Every structure is written in C-alpha cells, then in structure tokens.
Amino acid sequence: MAVEETAPVGAEDASLQDAWERVRRRLRAELGEDVFSSWFARLEIAGIVGGIAYLTVPTRFLKSWLEAHYAERLRVNCIAELPAPKGVLLSVRQASRDTTPAPLAEAVMRSRPASSTTPVPAEAAKPGAATAQSGEPELVDVCGTTLDRRMSFQNFVVGKSNQLSFAAAERIAAAPAGQSPYNPLYLHAGVGLGKTHLLQAIAQEARRLGKRVAYFTADRFMYGFVAALKSQTALAFKEKLRGIDLLVVDDVQFIQGKSIQQEFGHTINALLDAGKQIVVAGDRLAGELEALDERIRSRLGGGLVVEVGELDEALRAKILATRLEALQSAHPNFQVSPDVVAYVARVVATNGRDLDGAANRLLAHATLSGQFVTLETAEAAIRDLVRTREPRRVKIEDIQKLVATRYNVSRADILSERRTAAVVKPRQIAMYLSKALTPRSLPEIGRRFGGRDHTTVLHAVRKIEKAISEDRSLHEEVDLLKRMLQE
Ligand code: ADP
Ligand code: MG
Numbered sequence: 300m301a302v303e304e305t306a307p308v309g310a311e312d313a314s315l316q317d318a319w320e321r322v323r324r325r326l327r328a329e330l331g332e333d334v335f336s337s338w339f340a341r342l343e344i345a346g347i348v349g350g351i352a353y354l355t356v357p358t359r360f361l362k363s364w365l366e367a368h369y370a371e372r373l374r375v376n377c378i379a380e381l382p383a384p385k386g387v388l389l390s391v392r393q394a395s396r397d398t399t400p401a402p403l404a405e406a407v408m409r410s411r412p413a414s415s416t417t418p419v420p421a422e423a424a425k426p427g428a429a430t431a432q433s434g435e436p437e438l439v440d441v442c443g444t445t446l447d448r449r450m451s452f453q454n455f456v457v458g459k460s461n462q463l464s465f466a467a468a469e470r471i472a473a474a475p476a477g478q479s480p481y482n483p484l485y486l487h488a489g490v491g492l493g494k495t496h497l498l499q500a501i502a503q504e505a506r507r508l509g510k511r512v513a514y515f516t517a518d519r520f521m522y523g524f525v526a527a528l529k530s531q532t533a534l535a536f537k538e539k540l541r542g543i544d545l546l547v548v549d550d551v552q553f554i555q556g557k558s559i560q561q562e563f564g565h566t567i568n569a570l571l572d573a574g575k576q577i578v579v580a581g582d583r584l585a586g587e588l589e590a591l592d593e594r595i596r597s598r599l600g601g602g603l604v605v606e607v608g609e610l611d612e613a614l615r616a617k618i619l620a621t622r623l624e625a626l627q628s629a630h631p632n633f634q635v636s637p638d639v640v641a642y643v644a645r646v647v648a649t650n651g652r653d654l655d656g657a658a659n660r661l662l663a664h665a666t667l668s669g670q671f672v673t674l675e676t677a678e679a680a681i682r683d684l685v686r687t688r689e690p691r692r693v694k695i696e697d698i699q700k701l702v703a704t705r706y707n708v709s710r711a712d713i714l715s716e717r718r719t720a721a722v723v724k725p726r727q728i729a730m731y732l733s734k735a736l737t738p739r740s741l742p743e744i745g746r747r748f749g750g751r752d753h754t755t756v757l758h759a760v761r762k763i764e765k766a767i768s769e770d771r772s773l774h775e776e777v778d779l780l781k782r783m784l785q786e
Contacts, residue, residue, distance in 0.1 A: 491650025
C-alpha cells in the first residue's frame, strides 16, 4: 500500500472499506474472537486525512480502553493496511443514532438541503464564497453532527436544580439572531445531568426558528478542523463558522492540541465580537479549563455561567417516568407501576444516564421474561447499576497496566528491580495512583509492586506529589490517567 500522504479519503470509499476490513481481520486473528468482539467490533473508520486514520468508537470508555491497552497494535495494523503512515486518531462518535459518520467532505461542511449529499465544491473554498446567496437557508449543520430529536425542550424535565439553565437555554433559543439576552452561555455540571440535552434542545429549537446553527462536540470540532486544514479548506471552514448565528460546543474540556485550541479561541472571539451567540458546556468551571487560553476562559466565564445541579429524587422520578413512557410507545405491553418508578428513582441516585440505563434494563427484563415488572424483578434488573453508584473500585493491577501502556514499558518492568529512568518514573506514578485511588495501605502497595518496602512507596508518592505541583503538563497527564481509571 502506498504510504504517501494523499488526498483525504472518506469512509464511503470502497477501497478504504476493503483495507479497513483487512485491518479488522488482522486484529481478530491476533487477539482472538473474544477480545475482538469485546473491544473492536464497534470501532469504525471515518476516513483518512493527512496520513492519519480517523477511527471512531461509540463511547469515551471504549476510546480510553483502546488507547490504554491496544494503541500500539491498532497503530501497527492500521499502518500496515491503510494509507495512514502517521498512525491513528481515535474519537468518540455521536450517540447511537449516528452510526455512520458523514463522509469527510461533508463532515467538514454540510449544507442544506439535507438530502443533497454532494460535498461542497472546491469553489466554496474561496473566502466569501461560503455565504453564497442561494436564497436557501444554507449552513444548517456545519459539522454534520446529527442531533437527537428526543433531546428537546419538551422532553426536558425541569426541577429546582436545572430551572435556571433551562430558562436561559429557552430564552437563548427563542431570541432573534443578534439580540440574545445572555452571551456567551456557559453551562457546567458533572456527567449525566442534562448538559448535552439542553445544548441539543437549544440547537434544534434555534434551527427550527430559522437560525443558522453549528453544533459541535469537542471531538467533532477538532476533527472538522483538522480535516479542513488537511484538505486545505480551513479558510472556508472558518468563513462558514463566521456565517452562523449560533455556535454550540459540547464537552469543551476535551478540546486539546495547541493549534486547535488557538483556532477554537479565534473562532469564539471572532463570533462574540460579531455579536453571534455562543453556547458552551463543560464539566468544570470555565476558569478551570486548563487547556484553553486565559482570554477564552475569561470570556466564557464572563458571560452567563450556570451550573446544572444534581437531580433530586422527585426530578429523577419524573425523568424516569418520561423515559418509560417513551419506551412504552414502542412496546405497548411494557408496564411499570408507580411503586417501581419510585423505587428506581430512589436507588439510582446518580444521573440521567443511569436512569436511561435503568429504564432500558427494566424493558429488557420485562421483554425477556415476558412478565410484568415487580419490585423484586426491578431490583434484580438494576442491581448492578446501583452498585456502580459506589465509587468505582480501581485495582492496582489496572493502574499498573494503564501506566505501563501509557509510558511504553511492560507491567513486568514496573514490578521489576530495574532502576532506569524510563521505568522509575512510570513506577512512581503507578504507586502514587495506587495510593490516591485505592484504599490500600503503603505496605500493601509495596507488596503489590514486586515486594517493595513501604518507605519506597511513600517516597514515590511524595515525589510525584511534588512533581505534580511544579509541572503542569505532568499534572494534566496524571489527571487524565486518574480519569481514565475512574471512568
Ligand atoms: P451530560 O451531557 O450532562 O453528561 P446528558 O444531557 O447526556 O448529560 O443527560 C444524560 C441523559 O439523561 C440523557 O438521556 C438526557 O436526556 C437525560 N436527562 C438529563 N437531565 C434530564 C432532564 N432534566 N429531563 C429529561 N432528561 C434528562
Ligand atoms: Mg454530555
């Protein structure tokens, strides 16, 4: 296979699909059917740009897992079969309904009418051409992200913890272009509390009202931008972005890479300066988005900042009931009594995502057993969801494996007596993480690291603590490892 950098190849390309099939066959042969079907079955190729193969998976967890455990194998096999000498980049694709990523050219910029699948012609790459005067409401969807119709304002259940964010979202969606009451809007909250739901609702409602909307997840933004850069349509991409009324960016904490961050910053600045509406969501306060430029952080933090709070029990019950109703419209025989709803809402106390999970479990249980859902069957069906409510137990072995993969050493190296710098640093990080993330004592950790003394562990913990406080990139690195382990 040619290893030259060539023009971008989209997922629809038949020879790419053949080559991808060969990659899959290799992986299956090397790893065995079990491993393959657990981790690789849902891996898809979105295209190749600039010698990098863009692969996608449906969940963040899968992405972290593949990166932690199979990065090298994936890279080697992709390089062997694909015109991707620079390796692979994994990202999380949009939720289940969007299983086939849009072809590359379209992913970069898709314009209405939605039925037209013709990529934007090269002409449009000229600055200015993006605002073509076709009379059509162009640019409905800059990045080709498909929005989930269920994530609407109508389906959003309002309670104490989210009423402020809901009200702000509704007003922004309804305000005439250029006359937004709050700009930018920055929403922040932990996982599963409704950020994405609100963002998608804003985007859909604004679009319904005829506004030009671009909706990105951080992954999509990076992907769209990189693709545009490589196919030399970056200028057009930026022009397109500047032609919109509303930019929505979800999970902004995942924007990474220096040039992308800069571009993201320019884009936000340019749009805000032009009076365009920006809505951004993240998992932390704007000021804590370490990856972003100080100016952007303060611009995001300087608009309306709303935290979406934890869901209380009443709110959980309502959300669950709404969910179950939706499932019932497709499965008329599926009945759940109010007792069961109340019970599940009480014990699944985490977030909306787990409530979705619980609703699906109940349905699966009812369908498989052919019986009504009783309190008892409900308890059995959601037992493991309730268990995951406790903070995830991290195992020392997992820490060692993950850290080893991250630093390109083997787990045996970490446990060994070797004292070369290449091994010492990951070993100390792994010890530090073991202390930070597990309830194990220092002597126990020492034993699990090849029978070391507890003072060695203590030394490692102190050393890494100090290094982290002095070195920001190490801090981020360790933080990422922590998050991956706890996810
Ligand atoms: P986040 O983006 O904050 O992680 P999501 O918006 O993806 O969370 O929410 C997770 C799930 O919970 C989604 O299915 C969403 O529709 C649902 N959900 C969260 N909050 C609400 C709410 N207030 N009303 C209805 N559904 C909700
Ligand atoms: Mg989200």
